[in-house]
Amino acid sequence: MASSEAQYDSEDEGMDMFMDKFKSERYKKGFNESNWEEEFDKVPMFMKTAPEEIDPQEYPELACIQAILHDEDRSPEEQAMSLKDEGNAFFKEKKYEKAIVAYTAGLKRKCGDQELDTVLLTNRAAAQFHLGNIRSALNDAVAAKRIKPDHLKALTRGVQCCIQLRNYTEALKWCEEGLKAHPTDKKLLELRAAADKHKRAAERDARKAKAKEKKLHGVKEALLAAIKDRGIKLLQPVKSAQRGSDSDDEDEGSSAAISELSLDGLSSQEVTGAQVFLDEHGSLHWPVLFLYPEHQQSDFISAFCENNCFIDHLAVMFGEELPPWDTDRKYHPQNLQVYFEDEKNETLNQVPPETSLLEVLKHQRFFVKGGTPSFIILVNGSSFRKQFLSGKKIKGL
Incomplete structure (x- = not known):
């Protein structure tokens, strides 16, 4: 009994010493007027943005939360879901590269949840799209549609990618597939109208280019015919006029140059x-x-x-x-x-x-x-x- 009392006396004495010291010396690690905002930014609940790199010494609470999110003991579905949420957080902050890393990690968990895998793919497609990686975004949209053919976001993203790639025929195919499952979706209807407009414009431009090329070809043919009819002799540039064997007959070589000419021997535009x-x-x-x-x-x-x-x-x-x-x-x-x-x-x-x-x-x-x-x-x-x-x-x- 005496030893217990002595122990309590010792603890009380230690506490008294701590309190006396606390009264005389200011606590240096607490919040103060100059650092409270900085300290609050280290608390996960009050953070405005997540740090680029998480140092356990500087952000112990955040490191703990991250460890919980990626706890290997949790089921693949739980891990994939956490990684999806992490990717979404990065996406909202427009950190698309980090979002892609998170979505990819979630897909690698192979959780077996088709709905979740589809969301991860469509979300990664959105991040790729914002980075300008249109082909990669389309590949993710295709993969998502393969899992769930009627998934609206996958269909919408597929159309947008095809339009960006100027493959308007394919974009219209995506639209038709999407509208079969979602006949009244406003976004798909708008995209179909845009793809159709772009397709018509591209076809019109192609027709104009073909007609212009045909006209230009006709002008060139008429020009060459006029030169030949007059008996004018052309010498093509050395690189164009080189042949397997040398010829001493310059007239004969010139005539051959005329017969083979595609206006190379006439162009002086470069100079x-x-x-x-x-x-x-x-x-x-x-x-x-x-x-x-x-x-x-x-x-x-x-x-x-x-x-x-x-x-x-x-x-x-x-x-x-x-x-x-x-x-x-x-x-x-x-x-x-x-x-x-x-x-x-x-x-x-x-x-x-x-x-x-x-x-x-x-x-x-x-x-x-x-x-x-x-x-x-x-x-x-x-x-x-x-x-x-x-x-x-x-x-x-």
């Missing part, structure tokens, strides 16, 4: 932004390049009509106002000579300025390169002309 075209009167208009080697300058004519003469353009370019690089003021139309180069024969062919472009293009030694005929312009009687032509063979047209 100049212009291309030969056939007008409504049946005349060809060519992009033409004038080169002035004396000053390393050039002029580009985007549409030189084949019936126009060289002097017509020279009179415009060197009329009243001469170019600034012509410091000697000698580039007058009547002083200019026109040449084209025959590379194979290493010859310059002189073209009278009164000659039409078509006459030159039909010349047996003229070849259109890269879709753009080019000509050299020299000043008659100039010292540069004499030096430039020195040692070269000159022929007349």
Whole structure:
């Protein structure tokens, strides 16, 4: 009896000491005016949002709850249900990646509850959809519909995915399946109307594109026919004109290039932004390049009509106002000579300025390169002309 009294006396003494200390020293781990909001945020009941990572030391209560939710001793159905709720919480916070992880973990429990599995799949489809993973969302909707063919959310999500993937025919199939089970569902009716509208628009655009392609093909065919009828020879780019064996006959190679041509040898758009075209009167208009080697300058004519003469353009370019690089003021139309180069024969062919472009293009030694005929312009009687032509063979047209 005496020992018991001594024990109680000792405990009372300890309590008295604790109370005396509590009165003299402030409790440091309690809530205060500066930290109460921070401390409340650590209590699961008062949390506004769940932390990204749960540290048991910092959030012991939340770690405990999480352990209970994922308790392996609980049934697979209970675990799957808890994971579904966890995923829903993440979904509401727009943390779709974490929601997907939770829904996937729930599906892995293989609880055997078809209703719950369907919900997990449709919820995961929604999260995938919000992340832009449309194909994955559709796969989940398909899997959910396989379990429960009349599940409204699975059907609705399937339609939305097909519309996003622009597979409007498939979207309408989903709608018809859904409306058989839910004939008055407003969402499905709206989606069917939207899918039908998109399908009609896509078909209309396809028809327009096909008609445009057909028209363009007709224009190209007419253009090629006009070039061939005139006997104009085209040289395609080296990469397009390469053949199994070399040919010494350039004319023959050029004719073959024309017969095989799909406008590759005509396109100069990459360099100049212009291309030969056939007008409504049946005349060809060519992009033409004038080169002035004396000053390393050039002029580009985007549409030189084949019936126009060289002097017509020279009179415009060197009329009243001469170019600034012509410091000697000698580039007058009547002083200019026109040449084209025959590379194979290493010859310059002189073209009278009164000659039409078509006459030159039909010349047996003229070849259109890269879709753009080019000509050299020299000043008659100039010292540069004499030096430039020195040692070269000159022929007349």
